[in-house]
């Protein structure tokens with residue numbers, strides 16, 4: 211009897227996955243790659259807001275020309291179409307200034323700041339960058355679908371690999387964060 215009850219409990223849990231809290235579900239989606247910190251992304255389904263920790267020079271990778279320890283498109287933030295995106299930018303690099311903007315998916319990458327792909331999708335001081343440990347918040351509405359880059363506007367940084375990916379897609383219920391498959395970099 212006990213065995214049957216426990217089986218039916220498991221089946222019930224699987225049948226109602228949407229009963230899990232939004233944050234728990236996002237964490238599960240972002241779980242597999244070990245280098246990704248689940249705390250970098252939070253989702254508020256009620257206000258349709260994705261909040262992302264964008265840390266410039268988090269590690270020494272690529273001479274610290276990285277975001278959250280990823281370079282050359284190695285990390286992809288995916289958000290549902292129409293959501294508000296808040297990026298808490300912080301420069302963790304003790305040496306160089308950095309900035310960030312969301313730009314169209316163009317290759318080769320620009321060598322200096324360009325017009326952002328979404329209105330206000332940029333930090334202050336795009337070209338000169340923010341000094342070590344300085345912060346700025348980026349806030350915009352992801353109002354068109356497609357593939358974009360999160361790019362450092364300090365001359366030469368983006369082209370040297372300081373960029374990751376942003377995808378905006380209409381079919382999603384919530385945002386996710388994952389290592390980019392090698393074939394899509």
Ligand SMILES: [Cu+2]
Nearest residue numbers: 308362364367
């Ligand atoms: Cu930079």
